[in-house]
Amino acid sequence: NAGVTQTPKFQVLKTGQSMTLQCAQDMNHEYMSWYRQDPGMGLRLIHYSVGAGITDQGEVPNGYNVSRSTTEDFPLRLLSAAPSQTSVYFCASTPSPFRTEGQETQYFGPGTRLLVL
Amino acid sequence: DQQVKQNSPSLSVQEGRISILNCDYTNSMFDYFLWYKKYPAEGPTFLISISSIKDKNEDGRFTVFLNKSAKHLSLHIVPSQPGDSAVYFCAASAYRYNFNKFYFGSGTKLNVKP
Numbered sequence: 004n005a006g007v008t009q010t011p012k013f014q015v016l017k018t019g020q021s022m023t024l025q026c027a028q029d030m031n032h033e034y035m036s037w038y039r040q041d042p043g044m045g046l047r048l049i050h051y052s053v054g055a056g057i058t059d060q061g062e063v064p065n066g067y068n069v070s071r072s073t074t075e076d077f078p079l080r081l082l083s084a085a086p087s088q089t090s091v092y093f094c095a096s097t098p099s100p101f102r103t104e105g106q107e108t109q110y111f112g113p114g115t116r117l118l119v120l
Numbered sequence: 121d122q123q124v125k126q127n128s129p130s131l132s133v134q135e136g137r138i139s140i141l142n143c144d145y146t147n148s149m150f151d152y153f154l155w156y157k158k159y160p161a162e163g164p165t166f167l168i169s170i171s172s173i174k175d176k177n178e179d180g181r182f183t184v185f186l187n188k189s190a191k192h193l194s195l196h197i198v199p200s201q202p203g204d205s206a207v208y209f210c211a212a213s214a215y216r217y218n219f220n221k222f223y224f225g226s227g228t229k230l231n232v233k234p
Contacts, residue, residue, distance in 0.1 A: 007163070036221075038224075043129075043226050044122075044226055045122070045124070045126070045209060045224040045225050045226040045227055046164070046209065046211075046224040047224070048221060048222070048223075051221065061221070062223075093163050093164070095163075108154070108166040108169070109164075109166070109222065110166075111156075111163030111164045111165070112163050113161070113162055113163050114161070114162075114163055
């Protein structure tokens with residue numbers, strides 16, 4: 004199993020450009036989520052999905068779109084990049100979307116470092 | 121406003137001694153807590169967890185303590201090893217949210233000196 008994979012590892016964008024951060028998992032996990040990590044702020048939830056076709060907003064969803072057409076993939080789209088979106092982005096997955104004892108652990112990808120100029 | 125706080129951005133400890141990392145939370149609905157460890161250029165990896173029905177959970181060198189009345193948890197690493205040098209995040213979730221939504225602290229960078 005590759006676990007959770009993310010591409011690209013690093014990206015530089017100009018303000019106003021759009022791009023898609025890719026996330027895939029091969030563990031058949033139902034729950035997937037996107038976080039951003041900023042200095043002094045920890046990881047903040049952007050969007051999450053409890054299964055194919057179902058997504059919802061997290062703490063900081065503005066400026067981002069997501070879709071979940073398959074169980075494996077959960078791409079994050081930046082519609083019009085802004086310098087405030089410079090961050091490290093992590094995708095994570097969990098076996099069950101519901102609070103199930105023993106299945107709360109999230110598995111994280113290696114991250115995508117994004118710089119918006 | 122952050123619901124989970126780690127007020128110490130960094131901690132330096134000598135190899136073999138105890139490392140104590142602290143975490144405070146404000147939401148009394150939180151009932152499940154986890155610690156993650158993160159090395160540079162990698163994603164966080166799960167370390168240890170604790171449910172609110174317990175006040176202590178041990179896994180080898182790692183022990184997590186939960187003080188519900190103080191809304192405080194701590195991670196003890198004994199003995200500390202140089203390989204433990206990493207950033208440690210605590211995270212919390214609430215059953216009433218139903219889904220596996222977690223709130224993370226800002227992290228504490230642990231440096232274990234040989």
